[in-house]
Amino acid sequence: xxxxxxxxxxxxxxxxxxxxxxxxxxxxxxxxxxxxxxxxxxxxxxxxxxxxxxxxxxxxxxxxxxxxxxxxxxxxxxxxxxxxxxxxxxxxxxxxxxxxxxxxxxxxxxxxxxxxxxxxxxxxxxxxxxxxxxxxxxxxxxxxxxxxxxxxxxxxxxxxxxxxxxxxxxxxxxxxxxxxxxxxxxxxxxxxxxxxxxxxxxxxxxxxxxxxxxxxxxxxxxxxxxxxxxxxxxxxxxxxxxxxxxxxxxxxxxxxxxxxxxxxxxxx
Amino acid sequence: xxxxxxxxxxxxxxxxxxxxxxxxxxxxxxxxxxxxxxxxxxxxxxxxxxxxxxxxxxxxxxxxxxxxxxxxxxxxxxxxxxxxxxxxxxxxxxxxxxxxxxxxxxxxxxxxxxxxxxxxxxxxxxxxxxxxxxxxxxxxxxxxxxxxxxxxxxxxxxxxxxxxxxxxxxxxxxxxxxxxxxxxxxxxxxxxxxxxxxxxxxxxxxxxxxxxxxxxxxxxxxxxxxxxxxxxxxxxxxxxxxxxxxxxxxxxxxxxxxxxxxxxxxxxxxxxxxxxxxxxxxxxxxxxxxxxxxxxxxxxxxx
Numbered sequence: 001x002x003x004x005x006x007x008x009x010x011x012x013x014x015x016x017x018x019x020x021x022x023x024x025x026x027x028x029x030x031x032x033x034x035x036x037x038x039x040x041x042x043x044x045x046x047x048x049x050x051x052x053x054x055x056x057x058x059x060x061x062x063x064x065x066x067x068x069x070x071x072x073x074x075x076x077x078x079x080x081x082x083x084x085x086x087x088x089x090x091x092x093x094x095x096x097x098x099x100x101x102x103x104x105x106x107x108x109x110x111x112x113x114x115x116x117x118x119x120x121x122x123x124x125x126x127x128x129x130x131x132x133x134x135x136x137x138x139x140x141x142x143x144x145x146x147x148x149x150x151x152x153x154x155x156x157x158x159x160x161x162x163x164x165x166x167x168x169x170x171x172x173x174x175x176x177x178x179x180x181x182x183x184x185x186x187x188x189x190x191x192x193x194x195x196x197x198x199x200x201x202x203x204x205x206x207x208x209x210x211x212x213x214x215x216x217x218x219x220x221x222x223x224x225x226x227x228x229x230x231x232x233x234x235x236x237x238x239x240x241x242x243x244x245x246x247x248x249x250x251x252x253x254x255x256x257x258x259x260x261x262x263x264x265x266x267x268x
Numbered sequence: 269x270x271x272x273x274x275x276x277x278x279x280x281x282x283x284x285x286x287x288x289x290x291x292x293x294x295x296x297x298x299x300x301x302x303x304x305x306x307x308x309x310x311x312x313x314x315x316x317x318x319x320x321x322x323x324x325x326x327x328x329x330x331x332x333x334x335x336x337x338x339x340x341x342x343x344x345x346x347x348x349x350x351x352x353x354x355x356x357x358x359x360x361x362x363x364x365x366x367x368x369x370x371x372x373x374x375x376x377x378x379x380x381x382x383x384x385x386x387x388x389x390x391x392x393x394x395x396x397x398x399x400x401x402x403x404x405x406x407x408x409x410x411x412x413x414x415x416x417x418x419x420x421x422x423x424x425x426x427x428x429x430x431x432x433x434x435x436x437x438x439x440x441x442x443x444x445x446x447x448x449x450x451x452x453x454x455x456x457x458x459x460x461x462x463x464x465x466x467x468x469x470x471x472x473x474x475x476x477x478x479x480x481x482x483x484x485x486x487x488x489x490x491x492x493x494x495x496x497x498x499x500x501x502x503x504x505x506x507x508x509x510x511x512x513x514x515x516x517x518x519x520x521x522x523x524x525x526x527x528x529x530x531x532x533x534x535x536x537x538x539x540x541x542x543x544x545x546x547x548x549x550x551x552x553x554x555x556x557x558x559x560x561x562x563x564x565x566x567x568x569x570x571x
Contacts, residue, residue, distance in 0.1 A: 006373040013365030020362065021389045021454065024400035027410065031403055040406035042413045086294035093287050101295065108302055111555075112512020114528050115548055116302065118535055122312070123305030142302050145294065174276030196391070203393040206515065222395045226402065226519050239396045250391045254384060 025243065032236040040232070051233040061221065061238060068218040071133060072201035075140035079197045080190060082141070083148025090149075091156035106150070108143045116142060117210030124211070131213025139211040140204060144197035151193030151257065152186055159185045192256040195249035203246055218242065310552075313545035324541060332542045336550065341530075345550055348527040351442075352510040355449040359457040359506045360499055362450065367458050368491075371465035386462075390455035398519055401448045405439035405520060412437075435522050445521035449510050456505035464498020465491070497566040504555075504562055511551045527551055 032051060034044035055061060090102050108116055120139050129135060163185070167177040205219035212220055218238070225235045279286040316332050318325045335341060370382040389397070404410050415424040428434040428441060435441030468491055476486040514528025525533075527550060534544035 006369060010365055010369055010373075014369035017362055017366035017454075017458075018385055020451065021385065024397065024404060024451065025389065025392065027403055028396065028400050039408050040403045041408045042403075042410040082294040082297055085290045089287055089290040089294075093283070095287060101291070104298055104303070105294065108298070110508070112508060112528070112551060114512050114514055114531060115306065115552065118531060118544065118548060119306035119309045120301070121535070122309040122541065123301075126308065138301055142298065145297070149294075168280075173273045174279055175272050199391060203395070205395055206513075219393070219395050222399065223515065226395065226399055229402075235399065239393075239399055242393045242396050246392050247388060250387060251384070254387060 028236060028239050028243070032233070032240050034233065034236070037233055051237045055234055055237045055241075058234070060216075061218075061234075064216050064218045064221040067133065067215060068202050071136045071140055071217060072198045074133075074137045075144045075201045076194050076197045078137070078141045079144035079148045080194050083145045083193065083197075084152050084186070084190065086145070086149045087152035087156055091153055092161070106146055109146045113143075113204075113206035114210075117207040120207070121210040131211065131215065133215070135211045135213070136208055136215070136217065139207040140201040143204075143207070144201050147197045147200060148190070148193035151189045151196070154257075155186050155189035188256040192253035195253045195256075199246045199249040203242065309541075310545050310549060312542045313549055315542045317540050317542055322539065332546045333549075335543060336546055341547075344525050344527060344530050344547075347524065348511055348551075349554070351446065351449065351526065352507045354446060355453065355510045356457075356503045356506045358446070358450045359454050360461075360503070363454060363457040363461050363502065364495075364499075367462035367465055371462050371468075386455045386458050390459070394452065395515075397452050398448060398516055401444075401451060401520060402439060405437070405444045405447070407437040407439070409439075439520050440522050442521065445517050448516050448520050449513070452516065453506040453509050456509065457499075457502035460498040460501040460505075461495060462498075464495045464501075468494045500562050500565050504558065507558060508551070508555050511554065 030044065031040070033047045033049060034041075035046035035048050036044055086105050090098065090105070117139065120135070120142075123129075124131070124135060163181050164177055167181045168174075172180070203219060205223055208217055208220060209223070216224075219242075222235065222238060222242070225231065225238075229235065279289070312324070313332055314328050314330070316325050316327070316329045317323070336345070366382075370379065374382050406412075412421075412424065415421045424438075427443070428436070428438065433442045433446075435443070438444040438447075472490055472494075473486055476490045477483070481489070512528050514526065514532050517524075517526045518529060527547065531544050531547045534540045534547060538544075
């Protein structure tokens with residue numbers, strides 16, 4: 001680092017910012033081992049690892065994890081197909097209304113989540129659709145698609161169309177070109193977009209509160225604990241689990257797309 | 269000729285058909301699931317609730333919009349606007365030194381590290397972040413402990429004694445709500461600010477100092493104006509996200525309502541869909557105005 005030239009005050013301010021961003025998350029790790037059950041006392045009066053075992057035995061938490069994984073998997077799968085189609089169309093062709101359509105594709109992330117959630121809820125109400133796993137998936141796919149779209153679009157913009165033309169000239173049909181030329185080019189962007197979409201869906205709570213009904217995904221379980229804390233040590237352990245599950249795809253996505261392009265749309 | 273080949277030949281000869289085929293699934297999904305339900309919901313703002321039966325009266329009226337200006341409702345709008353503005357300004361102040369350092373002094377591996385240091389909190393679980401602050405701000409939590417160790421308990425008490433923003437403890441005050449908002453949305457300010465600062469040509473800075481500008485003048489007249497579009501781009505996120513959030517004030521704060529919570533309660537327990545819709549129009553209109561201003565200031569090129 002060429003930090004010799006940086007003023008001391010600037011360095012301190014930057015480091016303070018890093019501490020501000022990261023100390024809160026580290027604290028949760030400390031709290032997961034506390035023996036205190038009834039309050040958030042600091043420093044913890046004693047340390048124990050028993051909460052991990054207790055969480056392991058909890059069926060309601062496993063059910064919530066199961067539902068979250070199921071929803072995230074289906075939503076990611078649908079988002080990959082829809083987002084790639086959208087990115088291909090927007091990047092390859094010029095057509096009437098293209099700018100408006102590309103604005104529409106990022107709207108679910110640009111507008112506050114509550115707007116998406118409430119709109120879906122009222123639509124379910126009007127059409128008498130009962131809440132199910134599929135109503136959650138419907139909401140999640142709407143914003144997961146945007147993440148995939150952003151990643152794949154960035155990749156399409158960096159790859160030139162001449163490879164596709166060459167493939168066609170050499171006698172490959174459209175499907176062969178897609179399989180042997182386009183897919184290898186966008187594979188890592190798809191993987192990155194898919195992982196970010198999965199992380200986003202696994203963590204989503206705002207839209208989910210409107211589309212889940214009585215079902216409990218892991219974030220909904222946590223939200224209930226946050227509003228009415230009843231099992232603080234167990235919540236700490238679940239929080240660590242959530243951090244771990246979301247960090248892996250984020251880091252992986254970063255390594256897959258790091259050559260000079262930002263990782264997926266900045267926005268949740 | 270095989271079937272796949274004839275399909276692909278057909279698509280090749282009809283590029284518009286191919287385009288339609290690509291666009292149709294995502295457009296249908298967003299058009300029906302997102303735009304469709306959104307417009308149906310927002311349209312309810314032109315209806316009203318029958319005060320006696322509690323059912324929606326399906327007659328065109330502007331009275332629901334007029335209700336927004338009733339004192340208790342207007343308070344919510346003002347409170348949300350003030351909070352969003354304060355959070356945005358604080359984010360600028362905290363993000364700028366970090367972004368400036370990362371853009372100008374960090375190189376190679378360090379640059380990648382700084383990027384990850386922002387990306388991890390940005391993408392990590394929203395609820396976990398809020399939860400972490402519940403631990404920190406609690407009366408028995410680390411801040412009170414730290415104040416006690418440093419013999420600064422009096423300062424913390426004085427801070428909490430300030431009317432309006434204070435409260436019995438940090439986790440039950442506007443100050444706490446504000447801190448959590450800043451924490452949660454800060455990365456959204458750092459990334460575009462840093463991106464804008466990276467694009468400031470070094471030779472412009474050199475030219476400014478060659479021509480006798482002091483570092484303060486260079487900052488004021490060269491660096492800051494060039495970074496402004498990035499800051500405004502970041503402020504779109506911090507402002508909009510604060511305006512629409514309804515979970516943070518519910519968990520950390522003195523339980524006075526913000527826009528998001530109001531909408532949530534109105535459509536849920538209160539069952540007043542028309543007023544909920546009218547309230548939803550407020551952040552959409554505010555963001556529309558905000559985006560129009562941001563666009564004029566060149567923020568979209570900095571996204």
